[in-house]
Amino acid sequence: MAFTITIGPAELSIGDVYAVLFDKLGIGAAELSAIREGIVWELRLPRTLLAAICGAGLAVCGAIMQSLLRNPLADPFVLGISSGASTGAVIVAVLGVGGGLVSLSTGALAGALVSFGLVLLLAAGAGGGAAKVVLAGVAGTQLFSALTSFIVLSSADAERTRGILFWLLGSLAGASWTDVTVTALVCAAGFVLCWWRHSALDAFTFGSSAAATLGIAVGRTRLLLLVVTALMTAVLVSAAGAIGFVGLVLPHAARFLVGPRHSRLLPVCAVLGAVLLVWVDALARTVFAPQEVPVGVVTALIGVPAFALLLFRTRSTA
Template identity: 50%
Template sequence: MTMIKDPVPRRVSRTNAEQQPTPSQPKHASTVALFVLATTGLLVSVITASLFGTANIGPLDVISTILRHVGLSQIAPAEPLPRLLDALIWESRFPRVLLAAAVGMALAVSGAVLQSVTRNPLADPYLLGVSSGASTGAVAVLLLGIGGGISLSTGAFIGALVSFGVLLILLGGGRVSNPARVVLTGVLVSQFFTAVTSVILTVSGDANSTRGFTYWLLGSLAGARWQPVILTTLLILIGIITIQFFASSLDAFTFGWDSAAALGVNVTAARIWLMVLTAVTTAAAVAASGAIGFIGLLVPHAVRIMASPTHRTLLPLSALTGAMFLIWVDTFARTAFTPHELPAGIITALLGAPAFALVLRRAGS
């Protein structure tokens, strides 16, 4: 006997299926919630961190001062502060907080990119030797007078790009197919420029200049001023936005370079572009703040635990989280041991070393 299927249950079943949420909907909702939470957290962090310092200034006064300086005095909730306190917020605290946010963004995004490009979960922005090159450029300007009077930050930026150029030459233009070779070559470049820096300090440095440079080298945001902060932030934002266009290529790299090529990715071109963008972004951060390590290692792994590992989500969330992280690290470094101020790089190293050991153990298991 021939069985005739009833079409009605099929329609009912189809209707019920359409009413069921797809598996991606809860994840999408949680991703949106994370973006909203991270954005709100960053805005709150910027305002709250500006409250901390030797002078006791209320939150409404801080908000009003910022609004007046950006041309929104009509909505300022408090009366203008005396000139000295106004300058303390606008010329000292606020640019420092913004610089911490920009540098945190740069290092976190660069770490996420390098971990994908090198396929190494332990990769950090300083893997490429950019930090050591920046140190050499800075000390060459400070002690040797190279560059005809250019600033220390400009010398650090040029030194970072030179070290990256040396890396590309040693890698044959970035076409190397072995991720381990990228890591080892970065270590080689880093050690070389570290040695050059040590030679310059030993031969040409006096006690005061060596002490000042060492403090900068440990990673300090104390010298934040509006002009370099604006320039650094623009360079970093341009780099991060451009890197975002390579999110699909970075996703493909997680399956291996051969698989990425099979998916239509120009692997060599994408790797070179990403390494150049990472180098420029990291160079801008290092030139402004010195060597602040481990953010590029800590933040991307933390974001991967909370959110989707796809880079379209990972990169912007890493940027927001990295900004918040460094804002609070720097706030702690400048207030916890008053009247002494620690370089932010010391705090990130104390936090990052145990995390590095944990990631190393997980990578080896």
């Protein structure tokens, strides 16, 4: 983070960047124009912080979902949250719901929560259980993906379609201090709660029956952790769009480094996720400058080969 905030198309030296930071912290004074100060303090720093928070949060949520559902292919979006957020975003951006008073992030958050609520109802109606939650998530994902496609194809012009597509692929371009504050508070609270239940997560990796034998209230604990994970994911998606592969690949990489115990796994996931997404965002905004690449595209390009490598390593050690 300390290095990536110095990267960008604007002609600012490392000394200029840190002069602004020290000035804002009350140490020294920056002799730069207001525009250059704004580039550092209002654009680069919030974006880098949001990248770190999103990476950490998505990686932690992925590890929790893989444990709760006992599915190595589970990720934070398996509950249909990203597709619901996409629908909420296009309803605001394309259909103009809210009359300009509702932001795209607010619409995305509302859509994510509605989608998660529907998935919970479907799973409860089907009798609960990890497998039913996954199936309900697939159904919710398909439903809201279809709604998003229908709205975009029937109502959006070319310019709006391009803007929505950029957001759907994941983008940190609109990062603000409000986004940083909200996501940091929600993710910090969610991480503490999930880490506090790390022994329950360890038990869930052996199945619901084993967890119940160890005295864990399976239904209540699973619901609590699912709700916390869904809220974290919904807030992150509303701020940055659907950034894929972070929550799928990094938990496996973290397990390879420190093993399956969640007391160590969750902090390592957070660190790996933060480091990865900070560097991915730096690549996304500089490699093809002045054209910016959606962050989700870069994570997919990196994540697919990394996931394939992990699969081959797992096969070779099996």
